[in-house]
Every structure is written in C-alpha cells, then in structure tokens.
Amino acid sequence: MCGIIGYIGEEDAVPIIIEGLKKLEYRGYDSAGIAVYTENGFDVLKQKGRLSGLEEKLSGGFPQSHQGIGHTRWATHGEPSDINSHPHLGTDSKIAIVHNGIIENYKQLKEYLESKGVVFASQTDSEVIAQLAEYYYEGDIMDTVCKVSSRLEGSYALGIMCSDDPNTLIAVKKDNPLIIGISEHGNLIASDVPALLKHTNKVYYLDDNEIAVLKSDSINFFDFDMDEVDKTLETITWSMDSAEKGGYPHFMLKEIMEQPKVLRDTINSMMTDTENNRILEEIDIRKFDKIIITACGSAYNAGVVSKYVFEELCRFPLIEVELASEFRYKNSVINDKTLVILVSQSGETADTIAAMREAKSKGAVTLSIVNVIGSTIAKESDYTIFTAAGPEIAVATTKAFSAQLVLLYFLAVRFSKKLGRLDEALYEKLEQEIVSLPDKATEVLEHIDFIQKYASNSVAYKSVFFIGRNIDYAIALEGSLKLKEISYIHSEAYAGGELKHGTIALIDGENTLVVGIACCKRLFPKTLSNIEQVLSRGANVLFVSNIEQVTTDEKTSKITIPDIYDLFSPSLSVIALQLFSYYVAANRGCDIDKPRNLAKSVTVE
Ligand code: F6R
Numbered sequence: 001m002c003g004i005i006g007y008i009g010e011e012d013a014v015p016i017i018i019e020g021l022k023k024l025e026y027r028g029y030d031s032a033g034i035a036v037y038t039e040n041g042f043d044v045l046k047q048k049g050r051l052s053g054l055e056e057k058l059s060g061g062f063p064q065s066h067q068g069i070g071h072t073r074w075a076t077h078g079e080p081s082d083i084n085s086h087p088h089l090g091t092d093s094k095i096a097i098v099h100n101g102i103i104e105n106y107k108q109l110k111e112y113l114e115s116k117g118v119v120f121a122s123q124t125d126s127e128v129i130a131q132l133a134e135y136y137y138e139g140d141i142m143d144t145v146c147k148v149s150s151r152l153e154g155s156y157a158l159g160i161m162c163s164d165d166p167n168t169l170i171a172v173k174k175d176n177p178l179i180i181g182i183s184e185h186g187n188l189i190a191s192d193v194p195a196l197l198k199h200t201n202k203v204y205y206l207d208d209n210e211i212a213v214l215k216s217d218s219i220n221f222f223d224f225d226m227d228e229v230d231k232t233l234e235t236i237t238w239s240m241d242s243a244e245k246g247g248y249p250h251f252m253l254k255e256i257m258e259q260p261k262v263l264r265d266t267i268n269s270m271m272t273d274t275e276n277n278r279i280l281e282e283i284d285i286r287k288f289d290k291i292i293i294t295a296c297g298s299a300y301n302a303g304v305v306s307k308y309v310f311e312e313l314c315r316f317p318l319i320e321v322e323l324a325s326e327f328r329y330k331n332s333v334i335n336d337k338t339l340v341i342l343v344s345q346s347g348e349t350a351d352t353i354a355a356m357r358e359a360k361s362k363g364a365v366t367l368s369i370v371n372v373i374g375s376t377i378a379k380e381s382d383y384t385i386f387t388a389a390g391p392e393i394a395v396a397t398t399k400a401f402s403a404q405l406v407l408l409y410f411l412a413v414r415f416s417k418k419l420g421r422l423d424e425a426l427y428e429k430l431e432q433e434i435v436s437l438p439d440k441a442t443e444v445l446e447h448i449d450f451i452q453k454y455a456s457n458s459v460a461y462k463s464v465f466f467i468g469r470n471i472d473y474a475i476a477l478e479g480s481l482k483l484k485e486i487s488y489i490h491s492e493a494y495a496g497g498e499l500k501h502g503t504i505a506l507i508d509g510e511n512t513l514v515v516g517i518a519c520c521k522r523l524f525p526k527t528l529s530n531i532e533q534v535l536s537r538g539a540n541v542l543f544v545s546n547i548e549q550v551t552t553d554e555k556t557s558k559i560t561i562p563d564i565y566d567l568f569s570p571s572l573s574v575i576a577l578q579l580f581s582y583y584v585a586a587n588r589g590c591d592i593d594k595p596r597n598l599a600k601s602v603t604v605e
Contacts, residue, residue, distance in 0.1 A: 001074035001599040002100040003027035004086075004178075005195050006159035008169040009186010009216045013068035018055060020188070020195035021070050023243055025051050026251075026393050026593070026600040027100075027191060028074025031085035034058070035096040036065035041163050042096050046085035050594075066186070066216065067169060069159040071098040074599040077106070078123030088127040090134030091119060094163050095144075097133065099126035100191055101155035101176040102604050109151065129158065141165050142226065145172060145211060149224050155350070155603065157206075159189055169214040173206040176603050177348050177375060180204040180212050180219060182233065187214040192601070193236055193372070194243035194391045201236040205374035234374065242390040250592045252394035252486070256578050257445060259402050263571070264438040265388035266403040270410045276385040283367060283383060285415040288339045290318040292364075294327045294355045295343035296602065298397045299404060301478040302343055305570045306408035308471045312567055313416040313430075324355035325605075338364040341411070345392055345400035346601040347375025354605075356381055369407050371400050394593045395600045396486050398578045401478065402441075405571050409434050433565040437572070440562040444575040447559050451576065454542065454557055455583030461513045463506060464491040465534075466577075467499065468517035469527050475570035476517050479577035486595050487585035496523075496530035509538030510555075515577070518545040519561065519569035531556075542580070544573045 003024025007013040017034050025032075032054040033046030043063050047054040051072060071086035078084035086098045103109070106125035109132055114120070118131050129148060136147045141162040155175035162168070171178055171189040181188040181196035181203050189212065190196050196203060204219070206212055210229060211222045221229040248254035269276045291310065293303035303321040310319045322332070324342075328351060334340065340359035344352045347370040356366050356377055368381035371389050378384045387403030413430045416422045422430070458464075464483055466476035476493035483491045494503050496516075506512070514534045518527040524547050531541055535555060543550050543558040546569060552558050561572040585592050 001028050001076070001601065001603050003072045003191045003195070004069065004098040004100050004157060004159050004189070005191070006069040006098070006169050006171065006189040007186060008067045008167070008214050009183070010066065011185050012064045013066055014058070014062060014064060016188070016199070017068050017070035018051070018058070019198060020190055021051050021072050023194040023393070024191055025072050026395050028072055028599040029594050030075040030080035031073045031082070032071065033085040033087055034068060034070040035087035035089070035161065036063060036068035037161055037163065037166050038063045038065050041093055042089060042161070044087055044089065044096070046082050048080050048082050048085065067161065067166065069096065069098045069161060069169070076102055076604055077125040084122045084124050086126060088122065088124065088130040090130045092134055094137060095130050095133040096161045097126070097130045098159045099129055100157040100603065103128055103152055103156065104154035105152070129156070133160070137162070139164070141168065141170065142211070142213070142222070145170055146224050146226060149174070157191060167215055171206060171212040171214065173210055174208050175353070175376070178206040179374070180206060180214065182219060186216050187219055189214065193238060194393065197236070197238060197240045197243050203234055203236055204231045205234065238391055243393060250394065252396055252398060252582055252592050255392055255394055255399045256575065256582060259399050259575060260438040260441045260445070262389045262399040262403050263406055263441055266406045267435055267438070269386065269388050270407070276407070279383050279385050280411065280414055283339070285339070285418050288337050288365070290320070290334065290338045291316060291341065292320045292322055292327070292332065292334065292338060292359070293341045293343065294322045294324045294352065296324050296349050296351050298401045298478055298481060299343040299345060299352070300324070301474070301481065302401055302404040302408060303341070304477055305405060305471060305474040306412060308474055309409055309412040309567045310415070313412045313421065314419055315421055316419070324349065324351040328354040328358050334359060334362045334364045336363040336365065340364045340366045342366060342368040342377055342381060343404050343408070344368065344377050345371045345387070345389070345397055345404070347372045347377040348601050348603050350603050350605050353377055369404055371403065395595055395598050396482060402571055402574065406434065406437065409568055430565065433568055436564065437568065440564055440572055441575055443562045444572050447576060448579060451559065451579045452583045455580050456587045458513055458584050459587045461489055462508070462511050464489055464513045464515060465503070465506070466491065466493040466515045466517065467496045467527070467530060468520070469496045469523040470520045471567055471570055472517040472520050472527065472573070475573050475577070476515070478574055479515060479517070479581070482578055482581040483584060485598060486581055486592050487588055487590055488596070489584065496527050499530055499533065504533065504537065507534050507537045507539050510540055512539045513542060514539045515542045515544065515580070517573050518543060518547055518550070519573055520566050521547065544576045546572070
C-alpha cells in the first residue's frame with residue numbers, strides 16, 4: 001500500500017514523478033503529493049483524492065527541478081486529506097520524506113518529539129520520520145538516516161531529500177519493497193517496476209536494512225552501520241507496453257484478455273530446461289508428511305482450488321489451505337516435514353510474508369509461487385517459482401490468479417508423479433490437458449459479447465450468490481470476490497449442498513441472481529438440483545458449465561465453456577466469471593481498476 005517514487009538526474013523531475021505515480025496508483029489512491037528541490041528549498045504540492053487532482057493542481061504552475069520525490073497514499077493513520085498526504089517535511093523544512101509502510105512506535109516517538117517542542121502538522125505515523133530526522137540532523141544526512149532507522153519500528157520504504165544536500169536522494173528499505181533504477185539521464189527509486197520501465201530495465205533490488213544514496217550519476221549502497229554493500233544490477237524482462245492499457249478502457253479488461261498468453265507463458269515456464277522446472281525437480285515431496293498452502297484473497301482462492309487438485313492427484317494425507325492472516329497467529333503444528341506453499345502475486349503481502357517467516361521459524365520448508373521477481377517472498381522463501389503474468393496493474397487480480405492456478409496444477413501433477421501415484425500415460429495426459437488451457441481460454445473469451453449483454457441486465461441485483469460443488473465451489477469463491485470488490489454488489493459463494501442449511505432463506509425471488517458453476521461432471525446432477533431449488537424460489541440463474549444438458553429459458557442463461565479435465569476447469573470458468581464481474585461493474589459506472597477502499601499490494605496488516 002502506498003507508492004513512492006524519486007528522481008535525480010538531468011531531466012525535469014516533475015513529469016517523471018507524475019508518470020511514475022500513475023503506474024503506482026494501484027497501490028493506493030487516497031491522495032497524492034510531490035516535493036521537488038529548488039534553490040529556495042522544497043516546493044511541495046499535495047492533494048486529497050486521485051492523482052488526477054494533483055495533476056490539475058500542478059497545471060496551475062510548479063517549478064521545474066532535477067530532483068524530487070512523489071507519493072500515492074492508501075491511508076492507514078490519519079484520514080485522507082491534503083495535510084495527511086505525503087511528502088512530509090520537518091518543521092524547519094530541511095528534510096522531506098515519502099514513506100510506504102507503518103511506523104508501529106510512532107506514538108512514542110511523537111510524544112518524545114512533542115516533549116522537545118516539535119509541533120506536528122498531520123495525524124500520520126509517517127510525519128514522525130521527517131520530524132525525527134530534523135531533530136537528529138547535525139549536518140550529516142547519512143548519519144541522520146542511520147540514527148532515524150535505528151529508532152523506527154515497523155515497516156518502511158523511504159525516499160528522503162535534505163535541503164542542505166541538494167544533489168543527493170536517499171532511499172531506505174525495511175519490510176516494504178523499494179527498487180533502484182539506473183537510466184541514461186539519471187537515477188530513480190520506486191515501489192514497483194512499472195514506474196521505472198519508461199526509463200530503464202536495469203535495477204537494483206534494495207534489501208531490508210539497506211540504504212541507497214543516489215546522485216544523478218552514481219548510486220552507492222550501505223547498511224545501517226554505514227558499511228558499503230555490493231549489489232547486483234538486474235535486468236527486468238517486462239516490456240514497457242505491458243504496463244500500458246493498450247487501447248482497452250481498463251487494465252482489468254486488458255489483463256483478462258491477456259490470459260491465453262499468460263497461461264501459455266506460464267506453462268512454458270514449466271517445461272524442461274527452465275528455472276521453474278529445475279526448482280521443482282529439487283523438491284522431494286516424499287520427505288514431507290504435510291502440505292499447507294497459505295495466501296490472502298484471490299491467491300488464497302487459488303489455494304482452495306489447488307487443495308482439491310492435490311488431494312485428488314497426490315492422495316497426500318494432510319493438505320491444508322490457510323488464510324495467511326490466520327496462519328501467522330495460529331501456532332500450527334508444523335515442522336521440517338511440512339511443506340508450506342505461499343502464493344502471492346506481489347510477493348509483498350504483509351500477512352503472507354509473516355506466514356512465511358512463521359513457517360520458516362518452525363523449521364518448515366517454504367515454496368513460493370510469486371509474480372514479482374525480487375520481492376520479499378521470492379527472496380526469502382526456500383524455493384520460488386515464478387508466474388509469467390507480467391505486471392498486473394488492475395487492483396483486482398485476473399491474469400496473475402490464472403497463472404497461479406496453472407503452477408499449482410503443475411505442482412500437483414509433478415508431486416503426484418514423484419509420489420508414484422500416476423502412471424506415465426496419465427501423467428502425459430494431465431500435462432497435455434494443462435497445455436490445452438490457453439486455446440480453450442481463448443474460446444471462453446469469445447463469449448464476451450453475450451457476457452457483456454447479460455451483465456448489462458444484471459446491474460440492479462441486491463445480491464448475487466455463486467454456487468458449485470467440489471472444484472466448482474472453490475472457483476465460486478473467486479467469482480464472488482471478483483464481483484463484490486469491483487461492482488460493490490453484495491455476493492457470497494456457497495457450496496451447493498450448504499444452501500438448504502440456511503442460505504436459501506436469502507433467495508429473494510428475482511431480486512437475486514444465482515451463478516451456478518457446474519463443470520465437475522460427476523456432481524453435475526447434484527448441482528442441477530440445487531439450481532432447481534433456487535429457481536423454484538424465483539431466483540434468476542446464470543449457468544457456467546461445460547455440460548451440454550443445461551437448457552435455458554427466461555430465468556436461466558448459460559455460458560458454455562470448453563470441456564477439460566474436471567480438476568482444471570476452474571481455469572476456464574473463472575474467465576467467464578471475471579468478464580461477468582467486469583461488465584457488471586462497468587455498467588454500474590464503477591472505478592474498475594481502482595475499487596474503493598482497496599489497494600493492490602497489501603503491505604500492512
Ligand atoms: C483480489 C485481489 C486480492 C489479492 C490479495 C493477495 O482481486 O487481488 O485479494 O489476491 O491481496 O495479494 P498477493 O497475491 O499480491 O499476495
């Protein structure tokens with residue numbers, strides 16, 4: 001949550017910072033701000049609300065500068081307001097900072113500084129960093145940064161400028177991502193790669209407790225003891241286009257449509273001679289007696305789907321799926337015979353990071369499935385395999401979720417083979433079924449016109465229920481999450497068999513839509529009778545199914561998806577559900593790429 005960016009170099013910093021913030025806005029959009037250094041000191045502009053508000057303010061005039069920092073905020077401490085926006089300055093306007101993270105001991109630090117006469121302007125935890133820095137500052141900004149860092153508890157990625165040292169931009173990282181980009185015209189810091197792609201694909205990933213000192217033509221790295229640190233320059237393979245809308249009205253639609261390619265790329269990443277494949281080969285599943293899959297939100301839903309796949313294919317005695325936010329505080333029974341699988345697009349989700357650290361501290365082996373190279377989870381887990389989704393900008397995940405599913409299928413199939421549960425023929429067949437997914441995903445996307453039309457008639461529902469059994473129930477969870485988070489329509493997912501135990505009371509005639517997912521062939525008659533039960537209580541029904549028997553009438557509509565091995569069908573049904581949610585939200589005029597109250601990378605608890 002929150003995105004930070006900074007620039008020092010030959011060009012005007014202002015457009016570089018604003019363009020960068022546009023690429024980071026998915027991390028929070030409660031307010032935005034910029035500070036640049038000029039010969040008169042710092043010029044700061046901040047604006048509550050979307051970045052477009054700040055841009056409007058900037059058009060009224062703002063100085064050019066070769067050095068500046070910017071911020072886009074997801075509010076944690078202090079309401080969204082101009083004053084609580086970043087950058088924050090100390091009282092003497094000597095030091096300006098932008099911060100992503102949470103300072104857990106800010107109250108103590110604030111009280112201490114107030115007792116020394118410091119007057120705070122905002123309600124944020126972040127201001128304490130600027131004030132503390134000015135309090136300690138005695139002419140040496142590096143010394144100050146080290147002192148401040150030693151006092152801060154919590155998480156922080158910081159961009160810092162000091163008016164006495166105008167040719168220096170400082171970055172500090174602890175538990176929140178920070179990337180340093182090196183370009184031909186200057187150097188940059190940013191919370192995420194897309195903000196840098198226009199200028200460079202050469203980056204350093206800052207590690208925890210490291211400081212980067214950027215000049216326009218040099219970068220040096222230090223630890224908190226001021227010892228110099230050697231770092232490796234990495235090359236990003238994501239293209240600049242991948243972080244642009246490319247003619248689509250929203251990133252979400254672009255990302256939905258990209259899924260055949262993402263599936264293909266991710267499948268290719270599991271073929272022989274790839275790093276993912278090599279890593280998976282290294283893991284001897286026979287050493288483990290328990291698998292725990294842990295993640296948050298949609299990534300957790302991918303875990304729920306995969307539990308069905310693992311159970312069916314691996315016949316492994318103990319497979320659990322846990323919400324990372326629960327797992328981290330649960331004192332689970334785990335040891336060195338436990339394989340903990342972490343699933344995360346960003347690799348920076350605070351709860352998933354904590355779950356990983358908890359698992360490691362108890363001796364478990366950790367395997368992560370991550371999209372962002374260089375992220376904390378990717379770096380800290382024992383084994384990491386990467387989804388090939390490219391940058392995902394829309395807050396609601398689509399393509400990264402699909403890529404996670406595919407890697408989880410591969411894991412289940414490969415583990416199953418290692419466990420001796422699959423003969424060669426079945427193994428080959430299952431892998432071929434996975435390989436067929438991209439083409440079949442393209443077929444699902446061909447339903448776009450029908451789904452768009454159906455969704456345009458679905459905007460007024462008070463509630464939408466997603467039901468299914470087995471693997472269809474698992475993907476119903478994701479369908480429901482997608483709808484509620486971008487369209488704000490109340491929705492729930494239920495296992496079909498559970499309806500009659502209470503939920504069916506919520507079926508309120510034709511005010512209710514039930515989306516029935518029926519791709520698990522052996523359970524189709526059961527799901528069908530659950531659907532009959534809601535139809536007879538007046539609900540409207542949208543079927544997502546690969547089974548021909550479903551007949552449609554004025555209350556029942558159907559999206560037919562291609563047939564595939566049952567356990568892999570969620571990869572196809574989810575695309576129909578994503579499109580449905582997208583068009584319902586679009587017809588309701590929602591801000592699809594940036595749903596209210598959300599941010600993409602949830603780096604706070
Ligand atoms: C929902 C969504 C979130 C994320 C969750 C985990 O559309 O995107 O629920 O799945 O915040 O994020 P990552 O995968 O980055 O750990």
